[in-house]
Amino acid sequence: MIGTDKLSLKAGQRQLVLDLDWQVRQGECWSIIGRNGAGKSTLMRALAGLRAPDAGHVSLGGRKLAEWPLDELARQRAFLAQSRSDAFSYSVIETVLSARHPYHDNRYWEDSDDHAMAIKSLEAMEVANLATRDVRTLSGGERQRVAIAAMLAQDTPLLLLDEPANALDLAHQVSVMNILARLCREQGKTAIMIGHDLTLAHSVSTHALLLKGDGQWLAGAKADVMRADILSDYLGHPIEVIQHGTRSIFIPNEETP
Numbered sequence: 001m002i003g004t005d006k007l008s009l010k011a012g013q014r015q016l017v018l019d020l021d022w023q024v025r026q027g028e029c030w031s032i033i034g035r036n037g038a039g040k041s042t043l044m045r046a047l048a049g050l051r052a053p054d055a056g057h058v059s060l061g062g063r064k065l066a067e068w069p070l071d072e073l074a075r076q077r078a079f080l081a082q083s084r085s086d087a088f089s090y091s092v093i094e095t096v097l098s099a100r101h102p103y104h105d106n107r108y109w110e111d112s113d114d115h116a117m118a119i120k121s122l123e124a125m126e127v128a129n130l131a132t133r134d135v136r137t138l139s140g141g142e143r144q145r146v147a148i149a150a151m152l153a154q155d156t157p158l159l160l161l162d163e164p165a166n167a168l169d170l171a172h173q174v175s176v177m178n179i180l181a182r183l184c185r186e187q188g189k190t191a192i193m194i195g196h197d198l199t200l201a202h203s204v205s206t207h208a209l210l211l212k213g214d215g216q217w218l219a220g221a222k223a224d225v226m227r228a229d230i231l232s233d234y235l236g237h238p239i240e241v242i243q244h245g246t247r248s249i250f251i252p253n254e255e256t257p
């Protein structure tokens, strides 16, 4: 589906990711995990084709990202950025409909398919009742759910999400993550998401990519990678995993004085 070949990413002189060889297959749901500044968003932007690699390359469907025409790429992947600012007065429904632009070819206006998809996505995110509201009047969590709805409305095979649970209350964190996991499981979508909640990441992901922030990385099935010893090393803080029925709960250990 998407993969990297000897991908290197730098921030100034700092090596964030070095020689990343990584394959993500259709239907998989990956979490990218690392401490602040480790390079997660930088990698996500490179996967979306919004940032050029410093070395190596990203491939989508066996073709280098740089070789994809932008309109075709827009129908393959949707990207949820970590933050957004709304400079203009748009309604919620207009915001979601504008995300359907890659399907318009030479057409200016949306058709009933676009409307149906937009409403379905807003309903899935439980914000259909806000359809006529100005996006600038929404709360942080409501705005985040509209942004995720806009992403779902694009109906792309690949979903790239930078901290989708940001600003969401507990119930919506769980429901949004479950929707993403279900899209992968039942519709064969592929999701790659960044998140800091290890318990939530473990419950919905099939795989994890850990970044240390100095170039080192580790990728694999969550059972192999999301282990207390490995996470403690990558996150620079002792972490304990507690089994609760079938669930794994990740808690940071108290530091001894």
Ligand SMILES: Nc1ncnc2c1ncn2[C@@H]1O[C@H](COP(=O)(O)OP(=O)(O)OP(=O)(O)O)[C@@H](O)[C@H]1O
Pocket: 011, 012, 016, 034, 035, 036, 037, 038, 039, 040, 041, 042, 043
């Ligand atoms: N244009 C830039 N110039 C210099 N440093 C940059 C630039 N852009 C990003 N960085 C640095 O690169 C590092 C990686 O940033 P990135 O946003 O990818 O981290 P992250 O893992 O997503 O962090 P967080 O968990 O805080 O969102 C950070 O230390 C950041 O300050």
